[in-house]
Amino acid sequence: MRLGRDASFVLSITGLVLAVPAALLPFVRAGKLGDERISHLFTGVVSLWTGGMRSLAVLVFLCGGLLPLALLCALAILQAPARIRWLTRDRWLLRRAARVIEHWSIPEVQVLAVLVALMKLGSLVDITIGPGFWFYCAMAFSLLFAQRSFDFAPSAPTPAPDGAHAGNPL
Amino acid sequence: MRNPFANARFKSTATAAALALTAAIMLVPANLLPVLSTETSGSNRSDTIFSGAVELWRQGLWAIAAIVFTASILIPVLKLAGLGWLLLCVRRGAPLDSRRLTRVYAALDFIGRWSMLDVFLAAFLTGLVQFGEFSTVTPRSGIVAFASAVVLTVLATQAFDPKTLWPATQPLPQ
Numbered sequence: 001m002r003l004g005r006d007a008s009f010v011l012s013i014t015g016l017v018l019a020v021p022a023a024l025l026p027f028v029r030a031g032k033l034g035d036e037r038i039s040h041l042f043t044g045v046v047s048l049w050t051g052g053m054r055s056l057a058v059l060v061f062l063c064g065g066l067l068p069l070a071l072l073c074a075l076a077i078l079q080a081p082a083r084i085r086w087l088t089r090d091r092w093l094l095r096r097a098a099r100v101i102e103h104w105s106i107p108e109v110q111v112l113a114v115l116v117a118l119m120k121l122g123s124l125v126d127i128t129i130g131p132g133f134w135f136y137c138a139m140a141f142s143l144l145f146a147q148r149s150f151d152f153a154p155s156a157p158t159p160a161p162d163g164a165h166a167g168n169p170l
Numbered sequence: 171m172r173n174p175f176a177n178a179r180f181k182s183t184a185t186a187a188a189l190a191l192t193a194a195i196m197l198v199p200a201n202l203l204p205v206l207s208t209e210t211s212g213s214n215r216s217d218t219i220f221s222g223a224v225e226l227w228r229q230g231l232w233a234i235a236a237i238v239f240t241a242s243i244l245i246p247v248l249k250l251a252g253l254g255w256l257l258l259c260v261r262r263g264a265p266l267d268s269r270r271l272t273r274v275y276a277a278l279d280f281i282g283r284w285s286m287l288d289v290f291l292a293a294f295l296t297g298l299v300q301f302g303e304f305s306t307v308t309p310r311s312g313i314v315a316f317a318s319a320v321v322l323t324v325l326a327t328q329a330f331d332p333k334t335l336w337p338a339t340q341p342l343p344q
Binding site: 028030032033035037039043044045046047048051053055056057059060063064100103104106109110112113114116117119120121123124125 | 210226229231234237238241279283284286287288289290291292293294295296297298299300301305308309313314317321324328
């Protein structure tokens with residue numbers, strides 16, 4: 001399914017909005033023998049960092065948090081309505097950045113990893129999925145659809161921002 | 171060497187080959203060293219990637235075991251093998267089935283991201299399962315090797331220029 005430019009723009013904005021509760025609300029609640037632990041989106045990153053595996057913490061933080069956010073921002077700017085002139089002027093650098101980031105922003109993989117972890121832990125601890133996880137899922141899917149309708153490797157130069165933009169080439 | 175693309179062609183394939191080779195080397199410790207150790211009520215076990223998938227299978231979580239096995243073992247190996255094959259094809263320089271090889275490249279590019287699954291899994295489990303003496307999960311050195319293998323594979327795929335799969339005179343497909 002390939003969406004139009006406006007739909008893609010709106011999805012990017014939606015993703016950006018959803019990212020806020022995804023980062024702030026509890027992700028997963030786990031209980032074991034009366035001891036309860038609430039995990040947030042970046043709890044794993046923090047424990048990796050304090051546990052001495054800093055390179056891994058940075059990688060997870062980038063691929064699952066920062067770069068999806070950056071890509072949402074880039075997609076929103078690149079597909080902003082042509083009326084907003086100051087946004088649509090010179091974007092080749094941003095377009096190239098988006099092309100690189102696209103390979104490293106993988107929130108959907110993190111969603112799958114969390115689901116696998118929950119199945120794995122099911123017998124070990126009591127698990128409740130928190131709202132943060134659902135917001136994160138929604139964010140991941142908004143990004144996925146926004147990304148699908150954006151052409152990262154345009155074959156023709158970007159049309160002039162005079163409002164005559166007929167969607168993406170291809 | 172009158173081909174104007176010869177130089178760019180060599181550079182792209184050489185970089186990709188070097189990165190892919192390093193990734194292949196990193197896959198060895200990634201699969202031999204333990205990636206996670208789980209401590210539950212006194213009993214302690216360390217899992218490699220493979221034994222982790224086997225353990226899931228033993229618990230009866232077949233679908234999950236299949237997902238983990240595919241993402242962590244099958245995809246890294248398939249991706250490196252595929253990339254190696256593409257590089258050999260370019261190197262040999264014989265007439266290529268460019269269209270098909272480009273599709274192979276696109277497929278490799280798409281599946282690569284899913285091998286990060288195990289890294290996210292380790293991060294998530296470490297963050298969540300910290301119940302002191304009852305249950306604790308600690309990441310081990312294997313996961314770092316695995317993560318670097320995945321990152322190197324992605325870099326190798328990006329370094330490879332799919333344009334080299336096409337003869338220099340032929341216009342690229344739109």
